[in-house]
Amino acid sequence: xxxxxxxxxxxxxxxxxxxxxxxxxxxxxxxxxxxxxxxxxxxxxxxxxxxxxxxxxxxxxxxxxxxxxxxxxxxxxxxxxxxxxxxxxxxxxxxxxxxxxxxxxxxxxxxxxxxxxxxxxxxxxxxxxxxxxxxxxxxxxxxxxxxxxxxxxxxxxxxxxxxxxxxxxxxxxxxxxxxxxxxxxxxxxxxxxxxxxxxxxxxxxxxxxxxxxxxxxxxxxxxxxxxxxxxxxxxxxxxxxxxxxxxxxxxxxxxxxxxxxxxxxxxxxxxxxxxxxxxxxxxxxxxxxxxxxxxxxxxxxxxxxxxxxxxxxxxxxxxxxxxxxxxxxxxxxxxxxxxxxxxxxxxxxxxxxxxxxxxxxxxxxxxxxxxxxxxxxxxxxxxxxxxxxxxxxxxxxxxxxxxxxxxxxxxxxxxxxxxxxxxxxxxxxxxxxxxxxxxxxxxxxxxxxxxxxxxxxxxxxxxxxxxxxxxxxxxxxxxxxxxxxxxxxxxxxxxxxxxxxxxxxxxxxxxxxxxxxxxxxxxxxxxxxxxxxxxxxxxxxxxxxxxxxxxxxxxxxxxxxxxxxxxxxxxxxxxxxxxxxxxxxxxxxxxxxxxxxxxxxxxxxxxxxxxxxxxxxxxxxxxxxxxxxxxxxxxxxxxxxxxxxxxxxxxxxxxxxxxxxxxxxxxxxxxxxxxxxxxxxxxxxxxxxxxxxxxxxxxxxxxxxxxxxxxxxxxxxxxxxxxxxxxxxxxxx
Numbered sequence: 001x002x003x004x005x006x007x008x009x010x011x012x013x014x015x016x017x018x019x020x021x022x023x024x025x026x027x028x029x030x031x032x033x034x035x036x037x038x039x040x041x042x043x044x045x046x047x048x049x050x051x052x053x054x055x056x057x058x059x060x061x062x063x064x065x066x067x068x069x070x071x072x073x074x075x076x077x078x079x080x081x082x083x084x085x086x087x088x089x090x091x092x093x094x095x096x097x098x099x100x101x102x103x104x105x106x107x108x109x110x111x112x113x114x115x116x117x118x119x120x121x122x123x124x125x126x127x128x129x130x131x132x133x134x135x136x137x138x139x140x141x142x143x144x145x146x147x148x149x150x151x152x153x154x155x156x157x158x159x160x161x162x163x164x165x166x167x168x169x170x171x172x173x174x175x176x177x178x179x180x181x182x183x184x185x186x187x188x189x190x191x192x193x194x195x196x197x198x199x200x201x202x203x204x205x206x207x208x209x210x211x212x213x214x215x216x217x218x219x220x221x222x223x224x225x226x227x228x229x230x231x232x233x234x235x236x237x238x239x240x241x242x243x244x245x246x247x248x249x250x251x252x253x254x255x256x257x258x259x260x261x262x263x264x265x266x267x268x269x270x271x272x273x274x275x276x277x278x279x280x281x282x283x284x285x286x287x288x289x290x291x292x293x294x295x296x297x298x299x300x301x302x303x304x305x306x307x308x309x310x311x312x313x314x315x316x317x318x319x320x321x322x323x324x325x326x327x328x329x330x331x332x333x334x335x336x337x338x339x340x341x342x343x344x345x346x347x348x349x350x351x352x353x354x355x356x357x358x359x360x361x362x363x364x365x366x367x368x369x370x371x372x373x374x375x376x377x378x379x380x381x382x383x384x385x386x387x388x389x390x391x392x393x394x395x396x397x398x399x400x401x402x403x404x405x406x407x408x409x410x411x412x413x414x415x416x417x418x419x420x421x422x423x424x425x426x427x428x429x430x431x432x433x434x435x436x437x438x439x440x441x442x443x444x445x446x447x448x449x450x451x452x453x454x455x456x457x458x459x460x461x462x463x464x465x466x467x468x469x470x471x472x473x474x475x476x477x478x479x480x481x482x483x484x485x486x487x488x489x490x491x492x493x494x495x496x497x498x499x500x501x502x503x504x505x506x507x508x509x510x511x512x513x514x515x516x517x518x519x520x521x522x523x524x525x526x527x528x529x530x531x532x533x534x535x536x537x538x539x540x541x542x543x544x545x546x547x548x549x550x551x552x553x554x555x556x557x558x559x560x561x562x563x564x565x566x567x568x569x570x571x572x573x574x575x576x577x578x579x580x581x582x583x584x585x586x587x588x589x590x591x592x593x594x595x596x597x598x599x600x601x602x603x604x605x606x607x608x609x610x611x612x613x614x615x616x617x618x619x620x621x622x623x624x625x626x627x628x629x630x631x632x633x634x635x636x637x638x639x640x641x642x643x644x645x646x647x648x649x650x651x652x653x654x655x656x657x658x659x660x661x662x663x664x665x666x667x668x669x670x671x672x673x674x675x676x677x678x679x680x681x682x683x684x685x686x687x688x689x690x691x692x693x694x695x696x697x698x699x700x701x702x703x704x705x706x707x708x709x710x711x712x713x714x715x716x717x718x719x720x721x722x723x724x725x726x727x728x729x730x731x732x733x
Contacts, residue, residue, distance in 0.1 A: 001042035003028075007154065008049060008056040009036040012371045014183050018055045021186075025052055044242050047232070050158055051224040051246060054182035054213070057161045060143055060154035068151045070104050071114050074144075078118035078153065086155065086236055089127040092134035093119065096156065099146040115144055115153075139234035159231030166226030167212060167284035172276055173665060173695070174209050176314050176350070176372055181213040182223070184379055187368055188348035190310055194218035194262050198309025203300035203337070205266030205292065206666075208277030210312055215264050215286050219257035222250040226284065258289065263306045267295035269661035272670075298333055301341035308344040311384075315349060315356075316652040316663060326653055328359060335360035338384050347382040353474075354378050363388045373693065418490025421454040425498050435716055436460075443532050443541075443553055445717040449473055455484075456491055459553060461541055463532045466501055469543055471509045507543035531612065535560055537583045538612045540605065550578045550605060554724045555648070557713045558686060562646060563588035565684065569643035572596070572678065574626045579606030581646045583613055592618040594642070598625050627662055627671060634677035643683045647675050651691040664691050669700045676704065676730060685730040688713070692723050705731040 006027075010018045015032035022030050025048055027039040041049070050059050066077040087093060097111035105111045116133060119142075124130045131139075141156040163179040176184075185191075190200065194217060202210045216223055224230075225247070232238050268274050277292045302308070315334065316327060338347060338360065350370065351357055357364060357380045367378035382388065428446050436444050447458040455473040460466065472488055496503050529540040534556065541549045559581050562571070567589035573582045576595040579602075586593050597603055603623055610619055622629065626649065633639055649671060653662040672687055679685050686709075698706065706728055713727040 001044065003040055003042055004046060004061055005038065005040055006046055006049070007033075007036055007038050007060045007062065008053065009058045009060065010056050011035065011177075011180060011183075013369050014055050014179070014371075017183050017186055018053065021053055021055055022049065025049060043237075043239055044246065046157055047239075047243050047246050050162065050230055050232070051222045051250060053162060054186070054217070054223050055179045056158075057163060057179065058143070058156055058158045059162070061157055062152055062154045064153045066151050066153075067149050068102070068104050068146055069149055071110075074105065074111065074114050074146075074151065075118045077151070078115050078144075079122050081153070083119050083122055084126065087131065087139045087234065088236070089123040089129040089131055091139035091234065092132050094133055094135050094138040094141045095119075095144065096141065097144045097146070101148045102146050104149070105146060111144065111146065115142065137229050138231075141231045155231065155235065157230065157232045157235075159229050159233075162224060164227070165212075165216075165223050165284075166228065167280050168207070168209075169276065169279060169283070171697070171700075172207055172280075174207050175316075175663075175665070176209060178209055178213055178223070180370060180372060181209045181314075182217070183370060184210070184312060184314075184348060184350055185214050185217055185310075187370075187379055188310055188312060188346065188381060190214055190312075191217055193309045193346070197262050197307050199263035199265070199302060199306040200309055201264075201300070201302060201306075201311045202266045202313050203295075203297055203311065203334075204313045204315055205268050205277055206273055206314070206663075208266055208280045208290075208292065210314065211264055211266045211277065211290050211292070212280060212284050212286065214310075214312070215261065215284070215290055218264065219254060219261055219289075221254045221257055225250050225254060258285075261289050262309065263291070264289070265291040265293075265302075265306075267293060267297075267300050269294065269296050270663075270666075273661075273663075273666065297330065298337060300337055302345075308342075309346070311338070311342055311345050311347040313349055315351065326650070327356065331356050331359040332361075335362060338362060338382070339389055342384045343386070345384045347380075347384055349380045349382070350377050351380060352377050361390055363390065375693070418454075418487065418494050420451060421487075421491055422494040422498050424450050424454075425458070425494065429498070432717060439716075441534070441556070443534060443551060444556075444715070445553055448718070448720045450720070454487055454491055456488070458491075458495065459549075461530070461532050461543075461549070463530050463541075466499065466505060467530060467541075467543060468495055468499065468501070468506045469509070469549055470495070470506060509547060529608075534580075535563060535584065537563075537580070537587055538609070539578070539580055539583070540608055540612060548577075551580055552577070554690075554715065554718045555581075555688070555713075556715050558646070558688065558727060559584045561713075562644065562686070566590040566644055569683075570594075570641070570680075572642040572645045572675075574630065574645065574647045574675065575649045576606060577602050577648075579603075579609055579621070581648075582606070582619065583609050583615065585644065586610075586615045586617070586619055587613060590644075592620070594620045594622065594640075596622045596624055596626050596629055598623065627667065627674075630671065630674040630678070634674040639678060641680045641683070642678055643680050645675055645679055645683065645685040646688075647672065647685060648688045651689070664689055665694060668694075669697050672701070672730070676732070679730075679732060681732055683732070686727060687730060688725050688727040690725040694726055696726075696728060701730070703733060705733055707731075 008018055012035050015037055019030050019032045019037045022037060022039050027041050027045060029040045031038045064081055068074045095112040095115045097108045099105050099111055120130045141159055143154045143156045145152050163177040165178050200214045205211055266277060271294055274292055274294045281290045352375055362382050364380040364382045367380055370377050370379055425447055432446050442462040445459050449455045457471040459469040495506050528544055529542050532539055532541055539551055541551055543549055562581050563584035566585035569590055571585035571590045571593045573595045576597045579595045582593040582595045595606055603621055649664055651664050675685055709729050710726045714722050718724050
């Protein structure tokens with residue numbers, strides 16, 4: 001058969017894994033490139049790669065390479081290809097176009113239109129018919145990549161991304177794609193463990209992606225066997241007999257492999273998630289082969305009959321500081337569970353924040369970099385044995401600040417360079433202070449990593465005196481840890497000097513591991529509360545005892561909007577935190593406010609905020625899991641209804657007081673719909689989230705008027721970081 005030069009695409013950092021996979025499949029001249037691998041093989045090899053690659057996204061068959069200095073160059077080069085060799089004029093096609101460093105064409109949509117026009121014009125001239133575009137399942141799919149002036153045009157033999165195995169329900173989004181899950185398993189040595197009969201457990205299995213990918217590997221189950229569509233099936237040069245032979249062989253291998261499956265089990269705290277995972281297991285044909293049950297992370301443990309093997313999972317991570325507090329506790333509990341119940345096992349955990357790995361208290365091998373979409377992650381590989389255990393120590397915030405300052409005492413040059421930060425702070429002060437006075441704002445962000453070398457956020461809180469809250473970001477990888485410490489010390493030295501305030505008025509939140517330590521934030525219990533004002537509302541803030549201060553500064557505009565709209569209305573505040581939005585509504589003239597949160601700490605704080613503002617009246621505070629409370633209220637026949645609702649859930653919550661774990665991406669549809677059930681016909685619901693990768697399921701709310709008002713709710717002082725939160729307005733039609 002004819003040998004082809006082929007290209008397989010894959011997520012960044014997975015090129016070597018894919019290259020090894022291709023070699024094992026029999027590919028020749030395999031060479032990893034950026035986000036892909038070139039290789040040679042006949043048509044059977046191309047088919048086999050589409051069916052069997054666990055880590056590729058697409059398999060491309062190049063048809064032509066050419067130079068593009070204008071749109072005319074692109075049009076003529078595409079038109080030179082005899083498209084009738086590939087599909088008929090009454091069939092369909094689709095074009096995927098991407099460009100990098102191109103002067104001629106830098107708009108992918110425009111580039112795809114030029115390619116489409118060239119193909120349509122050629123077919124119409126020859127046959128007086130024109131093919132139509134089908135973006136979903138075309139007869140053939142064409143891929144064009146333009147780098148500077150060099151273009152390559154290929155057939156996309158995969159048709160759609162190969163990570164889509166065919167077992168996932170269409171309306172279920174997963175935290176990780178299937179090929180990333182497969183890469184995690186391959187890097188963790190799962191194939192060898194499975195062959196030896198070792199078990200696999202995912203104690204936070206979610207919708208079951210890692211379980212299913214592990215089962216497919218263990219059962220010698222081709223990952224593409226369930227797919228109903230490939231890009232080559234409608235191609236005129238498709239070899240049906242060859243493809244059927246490969247499919248038949250894969251079916252035989254799967255049937256044999258299913259008879260020799262090791263133990264594979266998944267646990268999750270959420271009933272809904274467990275139900276979804278079980279459905280996916282059934283879709284893939286692994287009934288009675290994969291065990292899934294509802295179980296808290298603290299209760300995760302292998303049965304005595306299960307052979308030690310691999311524990312693997314993709315734990316959640318926090319976006320806001322308050323979320324990080326919960327995630328920190330989750331990782332500590334997880335580490336305790338591993339130490340107590342999984343001695344002799346291997347473990348692999350993918351994390352986005354390397355500091356979290358230290359909270360497990362187990363030393364790992366050198367982390368492996370992988371990418372979950374655009375997010376850089378680390379795959380930690382652990383051997384659960386006592387010699388790898390350690391106990392992270394913790395110290396007070398003031399001790400950490402003193403250590404950083406002392407460690408910097410001998411670094412005069414770095415202190416001198418901190419003048420850059422001081423100058424920028426002065427510049428920002430001049431601009432932001434004027435704006436704050438005009439807007440009558442007393443608490444705002446003055447600096448937000450404006451200089452990459454000084455990666456901190458600096459917030460002002462003006463009350464009876466000025467307090468400054470400093471949050472340190474993760475330093476760039478190009479900055480050595482000792483340099484980051486020196487620069488942070490410079491920041492802590494310059495802020496009091498520039499602002500002419502005492503050091504005791506500056507507070508620091510450290511969010512990364514310190515040099516040569518395993519020390520983490522310890523929350524104090526000083527109960528030093530201070531009073532600040534916002535739009536005639538008074539609030540208590542605390543800079544020492546908690547990760548958050550009690551006031552989310554980025555929500556200032558939405559709180560003001562609520563105050564302006566609350567007059568004569570019944571207001572509901574869900575995941576209310578310290579009830580700041582409820583205070584705004586009450587002072588704005590709301591008939592009633594209902595504040596719901598699960599935390600006694602925050603609700604006590606909320607009551608103090610009501611008392612501080614002399615608000616007695618019809619202001620109800622309810623301690624409850626908001627998700628459960630909403631679900632129960634929505635089911636009531638004579639349900640209480642509200643004219644104005646504010647819904648600002650955390651990214652993730654795993655509190656013991658909750659029946660199920662909460663994940664904003666997975667649970668937002670049910671959450672919002674239950675809230676909408678409590679909304680009056682003419683009411684307004686505001687939904688906000690600070691999960692930066694959040695995607696609203698717009699189809700689920702087609703019966704409502706939904707408006708993305710994020711841009712209107714990002715305040716001037718957060719304009720540098722517009723992804724600090726997202727916000728939508730919901731109305732009933």
